[in-house]
Amino acid sequence: MQLTHRPRRLRRNPSIRSLVREATLSVDDFIYPMFVMEGENNRVEIPSMPEAYRFTLDLLVQEVTEIYALGIKAIALFPAVPEEKKDLTGSESFNPEGLAQQAVRAVKAAVPDMIIFTDVALDPFTTHGHDGIIDDNGVILNDETVEVLVKMAVSQAAAGTDFVSPSDMMDGRIGAIRQGLDANGFENVGILAYSAKYASAYYGPFRDALGSAPKSGDKKTYQMDPANSREAIKEVYLDIAEGADIVMVKPALAYLDIIAKIKDATNVPIAAYNVSGEYAMVKAAAQLGWIDEKKVMFETLLSMKRAGADIILSYHAKAVAQLLASGYRC
Ligand SMILES: NCc1[nH]cc(CCC(=O)O)c1CC(=O)O
Ligand SMILES: [Mg+2]
Secondary structure, three states: OOOOOOHHHHHOOHHHHHHHOOOOOOHHHEEEEEEEEOOOOOEEEEOOEEEEEEEEHHHHHHHHHHHHHOOOOEEEEEEOOOHHHOEOOOHHHHOOOOHHHHHHHHHHHHOOOOEEEEEEOOOOOEOOOOOOEEOOOOOEEHHHHHHHHHHHHHHHHHHOOOEEEEOOOOOOHHHHHHHHHHHOOOOOOEEEEEEEEEOOHHHHHHHHHHOOOOOOOOOOOOOEOOOOOHHHHHHHHHHHHHOOOEEEEEOOHHHHHHHHHHHHHOOOOEEEEEOHHHHHHHHHHHHOOOOOHHHHHHHHHHHHHHHOOOEEEEOOHHHHHHHHHOOOOO
16 A cells, blocks of 8 residues: 555554653652541541541551652542531531541641642531531522631641642632631642532442431532533633632543543643542452453543543552552553
């Protein structure tokens, strides 16, 4: 054949392929989500998330030390709150001695350079499991909730967090939190906004991990409809205008088109949350021997980078760091 273009020339061997590779994965890309619980010297594996654990503070600090040595430089902290500390308005969320606040102080004392992202949302703290304050008719009250979120964010900043990460999807919370942080002298604490967070069934294993599933109803009046994409751009623009430093798309895998659109439409770093259900699917299929876990894991994470994510929150982050450190080529 007289072919002018033979694209296979650029695939001839690993060296050429690496020269023309467009997207790459490195340990620098990751934020490792970690669950923390009360108690001492204990860790509990989450049944629907093999190799992900809830740690007591002492073991959390050990684990953070270990992953920092592997090159992971950022974590996202999620507290598992005992039922007796939950109430209707989530007031434990801004307790200066709360579990998340204690965890921030403990991690910063042991590994000062580990960047900490703390979750801002009420669901782990409310008896009903919703991300906001609820009225007698089951309506989630936006502005009343934002007041609590501001207190929560300020208390996390006072504990020493680097970034607060509002994951609740109330309107106007980014601006209110920015003002609250600044008014309290925390102008260097950043905001990672869960801007395009969808009402997704992929959060199931996470809710098992924290015991935070809503007791009634669903989250569709605040989280986004999975059918929508233009609305994601609107949400992202609002959050950037209100002061978000980093915006997030969540979940990631079923929403790669959203990541790509936001990449084109903005100039801020974009995070993708490779959520619990995405992790559980890979783990389950691998346990059954139906897929090659390492290859599927790297291919999945690479797809998020290719789509435009600058940062990936993933429960796979430790395994990725271990494999890359051992010379594994993805
Ligand atoms: N505000 C709660 C929150 N923060 C992160 C996740 C999910 C993360 C995951 O599934 O890995 C959720 C669950 C939810 O909105 O119900
Ligand atoms: Mg919004």
